Amino acid sequence: MPRTVFCRKYRKELEGLPQPPLPGAKGELIFETVSRRAWEEWQALQTMLINERNLRLIDPEARQYLSEQMEKFLSNEPIDRIEGYRPPEN
Numbered sequence: 072m073p074r075t076v077f078c079r080k081y082r083k084e085l086e087g088l089p090q091p092p093l094p095g096a097k098g099e100l101i102f103e104t105v106s107r108r109a110w111e112e113w114q115a116l117q118t119m120l121i122n123e124r125n126l127r128l129i130d131p132e133a134r135q136y137l138s139e140q141m142e143k144f145l146s147n148e149p150i151d152r153i154e155g156y157r158p159p160e161n
Contacts, residue, residue: 073087073107074086078105078106079104079105080106080147081109087107088105088106088107089107109145116140116150117137117140117141120151123153124153
């Protein structure tokens, strides 16, 4: 049976990640407070931001920007959206 966490994004118990997604304290915090579902959604959004904004991950400012957007997304705060993007309808 997969482990569950109280997801800070969805504010309910959901399946957790199998391992910390990042090294260090930040990765451990995400591991303990973010669901697999929320993390997978963030990864898709992150990919879109990288591609649409032509971010270079070697650039420290780009990494900082993505880190800020990740925190906002996982905390249910407004995040930057890609102009013209419409999320799929459920």
